[in-house]
Amino acid sequence: MSKHIRLKAIALLAVFCMVFSINGGRGQAASLSDIPVSASSEINYLMNKDIINGYSDGTFRPKQAVTRAEAAIMLGKALNLIGWQRTTPFKDVAVNSAASGYIASAVQKGIINGYSDGTFRPAEPITRGQMALLLQRAFQLTEKGEVYFTDIPQSGLQYDAINTIATAGLASGYADGTFQPKDSVTRQDFAVFVARGLNDDFRVAAPAPAPAPAPAPSGDTAVVGEVTVASLNVRSSASNSAPVIGTLGEGAVVSVYSFSGYWVQINYNNQTGYVHKTYLKLKNTNGNPLQNRIIVVDPGHGGLSDKGILDQGTSYGNLKEKDITLDVANRVSAKLKAAGATVVQTRSGDVNRQFLLGDRTQIAYDNKAELFVSIHVNSAGSASADGAETYYDTSKNANGNESKELAQEIQKQLVAFAGMDDRGARDSAFYVVREQNIPSVLVELGFITNSGDYAKLASPEFHDIYAQAVYQGIYNYYNK
Ligand SMILES: [Zn+2]
Missing domain, CATH: 3.40.630.40 (Zn-dependent exopeptidases)
Known part of the structure; x- marks a missing residue:
């Protein structure tokens, strides 16, 4: 068998296994050996709809990473997209690959873009950040809420996607407040997210908004800061990636409570806020104006x-x-x-x-x-x-x-x-x-x-x- 034909055969076999893996395609989670209890409802739901399948050896492999091709197939099935194998705009997606039809349909619907070099990279694991974009488009999510993750900057395409899927209750991030956009997505997690996209009953509450800033410290301060630039962001903590809780205009004067490196803790509308020291002219309220400068x-x-x-x-x-x-x-x-x-x-x-x-x-x-x-x-x-x-x-x-x-x-x-x-x-x-x-x-x-x-x-x-x-x-x- 030539290498080319052998690959083709493996690809066809893979399709066969995915479609007819368990009980002729209508798999039941109960018949698989490794379905996690925490996700069994969602996985069962998708298996009954034939959106996701187990493997022919009787396993589900919940911790296995989902490739970009597999993600396209599952979402394609979930959205009832036409799956007939056909040509895609991507040079690295073979017409006879299991995902080609779903990828082609998803591109037509504006759900999938691929990479700027004209590839789709079907065998690469899909990241959580990519998944967020995919889910946002697949389920046409637009509503944004007061959600934030400590590792996601508060602007940009990815932030919008993660915000909308979190606001809709499809994904809630990790317990430590992060979203980990570069992590790969497991089969178990992907199944849960897609089930939530299809059925409101599976959705979860959006994560809590940013914690309210602590009340501002009170009492006299020895230093005030006068804003020297047109617009200065006030953040909820001393970090460039912390949520912006407001902005100050040029000439605004704020009370300064403490310094931490380049960050200045200030009173902002009776809340604690942080601004970058460089854009404040610091003035001592008593004593020598040069003291501590x-x-x-x-x-x-x-x-x-x-x-x-x-x-x-x-x-x-x-x-x-x-x-x-x-x-x-x-x-x-x-x-x-x-x-x-x-x-x-x-x-x-x-x-x-x-x-x-x-x-x-x-x-x-x-x-x-x-x-x-x-x-x-x-x-x-x-x-x-x-x-x-x-x-x-x-x-x-x-x-x-x-x-x-x-x-x-x-x-x-x-x-x-x-x-x-x-x-x-x-x-x-x-x-x-x-x-x-x-x-x-x-x-x-x-x-x-x-x-x-x-x-x-x-x-x-x-x-x-x-x-x-x-x-x-x-x-x-x-x-x-
Ligand atoms: Zn000189």
Whole structure:
């Protein structure tokens, strides 16, 4: 027998066994050895309708995974679809396979799509997520309810399908609150789901809605948060996949009860809610506005490049940018710490390993930073170019507007306090201000190539004036 003919024979034999397995096709669960008691009513119901059968050895094999082809056959029979073997749109479904007719009919009815590469993958086990879509379409379920599973994001095609089959009482998920959409489906479970689809009597109550959020903590809070973006989701727990219980608009002010990493516990309509810290401007309700704020101070340059060369920044004579920025940064940090801020400096000396811009923003991210200030020194071909400028980014940074306000406050102080010529607060997509979502600025203290600015940049005493200006700008930003 050639391989091809042998496969054909096996396929025909399989069809024969499925149709005529027990008592000429009208199987009774009672006559099978391994029907689970918990699902016997549903399995019996389907066997009497000839939708599912046992095997010729007298077993039902309840724990065996259902393939996509088997699922198509069972649903096809349940829906009385035409099962005559025929051509399907899928290149991997043979005309003479047992499922071809049901698959073709299900495609016509819009129940089955297959994969984008033109395959149906009939021998693959069907997943619970795929099954949900299949059942939703097969039984034309549209009603959605207040159901949720901890492992299913609250939007998308799959969520809609799982929600509708849960709302209709076809499937209720697992006891631990999950749905496990990637798990395969056992014959026993598939039988139960299809029986419930066909007959309301088998349906179960929809799973309980999301637990009501605990009542909000009461009492004074030391911090309020002002929303800095157009729309901020409030979630029922500290996770991006937790159900959204509401949204806050820009400028809304909420009481903050506690912090957990990037999550902030707030009072939302007298319920406990959680929002992402990045999109709140945190304001202390009493004491120093800098108390407990997490601020990253980044002295520009001073690390090894990707070629292993120490990046000195710009220089003039013996004066190097990396040394000026470090000394000014040290002084800014000292002032912020004295005001009670939690300060993270990206470097405290030369960094003798590869230290790129992404390493600096990563430090901010890892420390759950709330503000980022990078310090630099300018240079130009013309000695007449002078003054300070402060950069922010609105092209990508979600807190571009906050960055701009911070830049304007710092720039104002550099002009007023350090007497720098005003080159303005400027929107430009430098890496460290662009590749972050917290308010981020890059300060250019002055031009090393200009004699007036050079004198200030070369003076340790004047570094303290620069530092005081940057500090005061940050203070004023938080104090607004
Ligand atoms: Zn620089």
